Amino acid sequence: MEMIASILSSVLATGPFLAMIGSSILGVFIGALPGLNPVMAIALLLPLTYSMDPLVALAMVAGIYNGSMYGGAIPAILLRIPGTPAAIATTFDGYPMAQKGEAARALKIACWSSAIGGTASAIALITVGPLLARATLAFGPAEYFWIAVFGMASVGVLVGTDAVKGLMAAVFGLLLGTVGLDQLSGVPRYTFDQTWLLSGLDLIVILVGLYALPPVLSLAEKADLSGLSASDLKLDNVRVLWSEVKSLIPTWIRSSLIGISVGILPGAGGNVAAFLSYNATKNASDDPKSFGEGNPRGVAAAECGNNADNAASMIPALALGIPGNVVAALVLGALLIHGLQPGPQLFHQNPQLVGGFMVEMLLTSLIILIVGGAAATRVFAQVQRLPGVLLVPTVLVLMAVGVYVINGRVIDLWIMFAAGACGYFLEKMEVPLAPIVSALSWADGRAEHPPRPADQPGGLQ
Amino acid sequence: MKKFLIGIALLPLVSAPALAEYPERAIEVTVPAPAGGGTDTSARKLAILLEKELGVSMAILNVAGGGGSVGVTQFMQAKPDGYSLLATWNSPITTVPQVQKTAYGLDSFTPIASTSETAYTMCVKPDFPAENGAQFLDELAANPDKYTYGNDGIGGTMQLAAERIFQQRDIKAVAIPFGGAGETLQNFLGGHIDIYGGSISPVLPYVESGEAKCLIVTSAAPVEALPQAAGLESLGLGAQETLLWRMFLAPAGLDQAIADRLVAALEKTVNDPEYVKFLATKGELPNVVAGEALTARLQSEFDGLAEAAKKLGLSQ
Numbered sequence: 073m074e075m076i077a078s079i080l081s082s083v084l085a086t087g088p089f090l091a092m093i094g095s096s097i098l099g100v101f102i103g104a105l106p107g108l109n110p111v112m113a114i115a116l117l118l119p120l121t122y123s124m125d126p127l128v129a130l131a132m133v134a135g136i137y138n139g140s141m142y143g144g145a146i147p148a149i150l151l152r153i154p155g156t157p158a159a160i161a162t163t164f165d166g167y168p169m170a171q172k173g174e175a176a177r178a179l180k181i182a183c184w185s186s187a188i189g190g191t192a193s194a195i196a197l198i199t200v201g202p203l204l205a206r207a208t209l210a211f212g213p214a215e216y217f218w219i220a221v222f223g224m225a226s227v228g229v230l231v232g233t234d235a236v237k238g239l240m241a242a243v244f245g246l247l248l249g250t251v252g253l254d255q256l257s258g259v260p261r262y263t264f265d266q267t268w269l270l271s272g273l274d275l276i277v278i279l280v281g282l283y284a285l286p287p288v289l290s291l292a293e294k295a296d297l298s299g300l301s302a303s304d305l306k307l308d309n310v311r312v313l314w315s316e317v318k319s320l321i322p323t324w325i326r327s328s329l330i331g332i333s334v335g336i337l338p339g340a341g342g343n344v345a346a347f348l349s350y351n352a353t354k355n356a357s358d359d360p361k362s363f364g365e366g367n368p369r370g371v372a373a374a375e376c377g378n379n380a381d382n383a384a385s386m387i388p389a390l391a392l393g394i395p396g397n398v399v400a401a402l403v404l405g406a407l408l409i410h411g412l413q414p415g416p417q418l419f420h421q422n423p424q425l426v427g428g429f430m431v432e433m434l435l436t437s438l439i440i441l442i443v444g445g446a447a448a449t450r451v452f453a454q455v456q457r458l459p460g461v462l463l464v465p466t467v468l469v470l471m472a473v474g475v476y477v478i479n480g481r482v483i484d485l486w487i488m489f490a491a492g493a494c495g496y497f498l499e500k501m502e503v504p505l506a507p508i509v510s511a512l513s514w515a516d517g518r519a520e521h522p523p524r525p526a527d528q529p530g531g532l533q
Numbered sequence: 534m535k536k537f538l539i540g541i542a543l544l545p546l547v548s549a550p551a552l553a554e555y556p557e558r559a560i561e562v563t564v565p566a567p568a569g570g571g572t573d574t575s576a577r578k579l580a581i582l583l584e585k586e587l588g589v590s591m592a593i594l595n596v597a598g599g600g601g602s603v604g605v606t607q608f609m610q611a612k613p614d615g616y617s618l619l620a621t622w623n624s625p626i627t628t629v630p631q632v633q634k635t636a637y638g639l640d641s642f643t644p645i646a647s648t649s650e651t652a653y654t655m656c657v658k659p660d661f662p663a664e665n666g667a668q669f670l671d672e673l674a675a676n677p678d679k680y681t682y683g684n685d686g687i688g689g690t691m692q693l694a695a696e697r698i699f700q701q702r703d704i705k706a707v708a709i710p711f712g713g714a715g716e717t718l719q720n721f722l723g724g725h726i727d728i729y730g731g732s733i734s735p736v737l738p739y740v741e742s743g744e745a746k747c748l749i750v751t752s753a754a755p756v757e758a759l760p761q762a763a764g765l766e767s768l769g770l771g772a773q774e775t776l777l778w779r780m781f782l783a784p785a786g787l788d789q790a791i792a793d794r795l796v797a798a799l800e801k802t803v804n805d806p807e808y809v810k811f812l813a814t815k816g817e818l819p820n821v822v823a824g825e826a827l828t829a830r831l832q833s834e835f836d837g838l839a840e841a842a843k844k845l846g847l848s849q
Contacts, residue, residue: 208719212724268603388719394735405568411810413814417738417741479596
């Protein structure tokens with residue numbers, strides 16, 4: 073009890089508290105701008121904080137991470153441009169809702185769902201973290217292979233009306249994922265002696281091009297000079313009814329559990345969590361046809377799922393010292409700089425700091441409600457009033473900046489434009505893009521590898 | 534006051550030629566590894582101390598991928614003016630060129646100084662039938678292809694370090710490549726592989742908790758933090774030493790005066806008690822080797838690894 077009080081008082085001290093609020097707002101912006109993504113923002117900002125109070129630095133990580141997952145939904149709903157990879161599934165129903173004039177309602181549901189998913193995940197981190205971490209150890213190469221097979225199978229839900237086109241898209245995604253150095257054999261695949269291709273095609277670069285560029289181009293095609301009028305926005309009279317909240321509860325519970333399960337497994341990320349949550353919700357529905365047409369449950373599932381991934385992805389890092397993703401690796405790096413030794417004893421070494429970070433993950437999830445509900449949703453929905461002629465160049469520049477910052481390479485910009493051109497023509501031919509990205513993210517992680525000889529000694533060498 | 538102003542006005546005249554003013558602007562340090570990893574944290578912690586010592590800011594640029602070769606290749610475009618440095622671990626310089634085509638070689642750099650070093654270790658579960666390094670190698674030799682060991686990737690330094698030892702004793706163990714020490718550790722703890730092969734710091738907490746027993750280190754001398762592990766010298770394999778070490782390099786053709794200034798700054802900051810303490814939590818020791826000695830060290834390691842890679846059939 074004394075411990076809890078002391079953790080709370082140190083987290084709620086002026087420095088960390090202001091850092092949480094500030095970074096949550098910053099996170100929403102980072103998420104909302106296509107190209108900028110939380111992993112990159114944390115990688116750039118966290119090292120600058122090495123000389124600061126570590127609780128302030130970790131508050132910043134928590135705020136950016138949680139805030140950006142909600143932020144990604146804003147352009148996804150308003151413009152069909154996912155702000156982060158994890159917001160792709162949000163476009164499926166969020167954008168149709170916006171088309172029906174329900175943008176503000178969709179944003180509100182996204183905000184609530186994000187907060188609920190993030191809170192559930194943080195509670196899992198605080199209460200059963202070490203237990204879940206031990207469970208992840210049971211997952212060896214063979215188990216990961218079957219998870220990947222499951223993931224690939226779930227692409228089936230995304231293929232749309234024409235199954236052949238959908239499957240072709242999925243195979244195309246898998247092919248893109250084979251580029252790079254093969255970990256098992258050490259053989260470079262499709263690299264054409266280009267060093268920058270050794271680490272494979274960057275998922276985010278492909279994704280920004282493939283997913284964000286086509287909507288921008290179709291916006292440009294409309295050549296719209298006026299934007300929505302203020303009276304068409306319908307921001308004030310949005311009330312989400314209790315009956316609707318009640319109908320979303322099963323979705324929230326299901327998506328939180330899926331997000332947490334995906335989060336604790338190293339390799340997968342928020343986009344996988346969102347896809348799986350969306351699929352599960354669609355499959356469980358009495359009326360699966362309404363998904364993709366503007367079903368609020370689709371938005372709730374995707375947004376709840378991707379936020380539930382966040383805190384849970386910290387579990388293996390904080391409980392075992394094994395980082396499951398880049399953000400977790402950055403957090404462990406920061407703890408090391410502050411003199412802590414990551415491992416099972418981490419919490420006991422400095423409960424104030426490690427416990428404090430867990431509480432910060434929880435509080436920043438709740439801050440989303442205030443930041444998103446009160447301010448961001450209202451402000452960002454105004455974007456729809458901007459005429460396309462202003463919106464198109466602005467979004468293009470932001471995308472280019474974001475993509476360039478990832479690796480500091482001009483070639484990534486060309487990759488993005490190539491992927492964009494590709495996406496644009498595929499959309500014209502009514503080939504769904506979601507299977508490409510979903511297959512690529514399964515191929516991109518460790519899931520790409522067939523069962524290693526670990527389980528068959530002497531088998532494959 | 535007047536005197537002071539005159540003094541300032543005269544300062545450029547009395548001070549030595551342009552080079553003595555180095556450094557006069559920010560230094561960019563390329564780290565060919567992702568932010569948050571071992572090489573990155575070592576470089577960043579050192580950069581904080583170097584900023585005080587040199588009086589200019591140090592900007593760290595992470596360029597990860599290809600086992601470090603992506604970042605090093607990108608660094609090849611830098612000018613040898615002392616404002617672009619490479620903070621790397623040894624693998625991209627001495628191991629990667631053995632197994633990949635690279636756009637650089639040992640002569641592409643002006644070696645400045647090494648900063649710290651640590652060994653790789655091999656660890657087993659407590660019920661493994663061996664209690665020391667000699668028994669461990671005997672058990673492996675007696676059971677060819679029975680045991681699996683995790684490493685940092687095919688043709689990675691950890692695999693070559695292990696194979697250099699195994700080749701001397703005719704040991705055949707199954708190499709299982711993973712993406713890094715964290716992933717190897719996870720699979721070791723979960724019982725999916727028999728032997729953990731990787732750097733010391735990730736596995737150290739599990740040695741303390743009794744879940745891992747480390748029996749061999751790849752340095753000639755034993756490591757204080759792992760009392761049960763044998764150094765290679767005691768097994769008669771001292772010549773097969775392979776270390777994980779970190780260094781600062783500049784592009785080839787760096788002015789000697791600038792290199793000397795950097796060596797002096799590194800010698801001071803690496804041995805700063807704060808840095809030594811930081812290294813200790815990671816199981817690393819400070820070790821500054823500069824100039825010709827560093828060139829010789831790189832060359833001999835390059836040749837030793839080339840031989841091991843050739844025997845494994847991995848050479849490019």
